[in-house]
Amino acid sequence: MSNQPPYPPQQPGWGNGQQPYGQPPFQPQPPKKRSVGKVVGLGCLGIVGLFVVILIVVAIGGGSSNHDSSGSGNSKSAAPAGKSSDKAADTKKNDTKKDATDGKVVFKVWGTAPAGALGGLDIGYGSDSDTRKGTFKDGKFEATLTLDKDAMYYNVNAQLQGSGDINCSVTADGKTKKGHASGGYNICNAQLSSNFTGGWS
Known part of the structure; x- marks a missing residue:
């Protein structure tokens, strides 16, 4: 039989809740720190970003109309009373003038043209497919025809006597x-010819 004890001798303090000698005591792991700085930084950045977006929306939405200090919501940039109605009246007049000649061809002769041995001023007007005679009276002649887009030209001529x-x-x-x-016996002549774009020149 061997003289050695069956178990190694225990060191003092072993088994009574104390750490064995020669080994460092085990420290519990510290709790993980929350990155408060990052959270606060991101939160501030979000608030600043939201504030910037609100300012942009207010600038775009509210910048187009200036409200008066009374808070009534009237725009300072609004045209004074009477100006807008004058503008509308002018536009209406222009439209009326345009409508009067739209789709029409107007022929005119004016001046002095004493009658000669062969009679008064000899006037012809119309298109390449429609020629007419005109009468000079009180120093003028005027006639109107409906515009035909298929016409090659429109002209007026008047021969002195x-x-x-x-x-x-x-x-x-x-x-x-x-x-x-x-x-x-000279002849006054004016002619508009159709061009390739459907206009007149």
């Missing part, structure tokens, strides 16, 4: 051509 001084014009689709004749 020995003397005089006249002007002539043809207007279609906002375009006007003019002519002039003076003395003898």
